[in-house]
Amino acid sequence: MSSKPLVQKSLSATLVHGILICYSILALWPIFLVLINSFKSRKGIFNDPMALPSAETFSTIGFDKVLGRSNFDVYFFNSITVTVLTLGITLLIGAMAAWALAGYKYKLNTLLAFYLAIGIMVPIRLGTVSILKLVVAMGLMNTLTALVLVYIAMSLPLTIFILSEFMQQIPNDLKEAARCDGVSEYRIFFQIILPLTRPAIATVGVFTMVPVWNDLWFPLILTADDSVRTVTLGVQQFVGQYVTDWNSVLASLTLAIVPVFILYIIFSRQLIRGITAGAVK
């Protein structure tokens, strides 16, 4: 028990909460603005961007345009496909590689870990030109496969790094007890190691998902065709050099939040469930 007086304790608690609340408002403010303005008419947006939609300014014209007049459903589908595939493959391969590094001792262990970690330090965008050449050479231009491959390469290093840190915490005895039980190495990974690192995997999942979903760079270069555009690229058609269709931009951004939000909720559930299960003791 701390000997601090109660008043002082509640004061510092208030302070901490105050700071956290301020930060949350700051972080959520732009999202809030996007949300309210997506439900306003163009006039409403420009007259008073901060105001909530009123009976006068309320309008769903942005959504109508986005859903009716563009291929937004296709973009949406593309984005989800790319994100989910990237996420799934990255987490599976990343977790396996992490376990290979953390759970087994062999000669090239350290060297391999170092090689994989280099990817964290070198931004993948530096290699854009070579990636473009490679994709063209493989005939993958304007395919989602190209995006998925690039994003997996982009996400793997950090995934492996973080997960192998976590997996090193798992006591050796657990693996050996399983071996005595006759559990195969694959089963040890899938039925013991994976469940125990679920919180870490959920965290890494969120970190992987957001940049992939938001990326504009690689779609712009690799998937310019209308049929393979992602949401972030699709939105750009409303942003003109001279006129920007703010209604549509804001509406599509609002729609784009939904899937990430759902994925985030799924992952954070996992995160909390993992922590409360009193996992590794």
Added chain:
Amino acid sequence: MADMKLEGVYKSYGDVEVLHGVDIDITDGEFVVFVGPSGCGKSTLLRMIAGLEDISGGDISISGERVNDKPPADRGIAMVFQSYALYPHMSVRKNMAFGLSIAKLGKAEIKTRVDAAAEKLQLTELLHRRPAQLSGGQRQRVAIGRAIVREPQVFLFDEPLSNLDAALRVNTRLEIAKLHQDLQNTVIYVTHDQVEAMTLADKIVVMNGGNVEQIGSPMDLYHRPANLFVAGFIGSPKMNFLPGTVVSVDGSSIAVQVAGSLSGTVTFDRPGNSCSSGDSITLGVRPEHLTAAGNELSGAVEVVERLGDVSYIYLNLADGERLVIAESGTTEVAPGEKIGCNLDPASLHLFDADGKVVN
């Protein structure tokens, strides 16, 4: 039959050799305890038997079959770890059943075995809980249960009690002894606690620095230690050691001059083939074989410990040697007092300069 044979078993990590050729014979149903100071290689040897560690040299066979290259699951062993190593995300029932379901046993058979083991270990009420919701002693029992359900030929325990408190340790020790009487399996048990070793073992293997010092029954080791190390390691408080010199050897008896002794030489009725007069020699005597009466050795009492049933008197001898005397009951001796004691040749052990026993 679960006989086990270890022949010239070596282990090195890189350039460092940690086991220097170990030979042990274990017969079916025997309770064998590996005991020795920390770092002497007990766990390493056990893990090699389990198949968790490569064997650098020599052979290990179970039931006459060489198992060097067999994976742990095919050796008919089950291991209980010091850290329990329960699967944290599985219930107690699942923990025990996991290995069986891997071995593709029928559901009904698994249930029967788990229920029987739970009954035996008083875990029936806890079967639905997770390991995190159990006390240390309960976790230990689950770990034992997980070993029992596999119905192994050989149980391996690595310091299973060292994470328990003193009272629980005594209880669990008794349970393990009972379990062994019930199941009649071969057990190999690693500990550095000599009380556990003495109470549980049919056969004790005393190890030191990667070598086996002596193998024998508890009473063998206590009464007939083969060398200084075993003599000092078995028994509590430790055996007293006094330096001495051989005065004469005549084929049937040895006369020894004990340093600090007032009454000249002590004569032993044993041939003492390996020594000649003038050799330096070490006398060993257990505290319980000394009484605070006589005058062969004398000194000042430093400390007295009274435990009720027994008292330990710590004596500073004239020439700086120290001696512990165990007196049954409560002694009247007080610190500072000058007392003496006699040496009884029948209960004395003699060790030559290399630490080997002299008979």
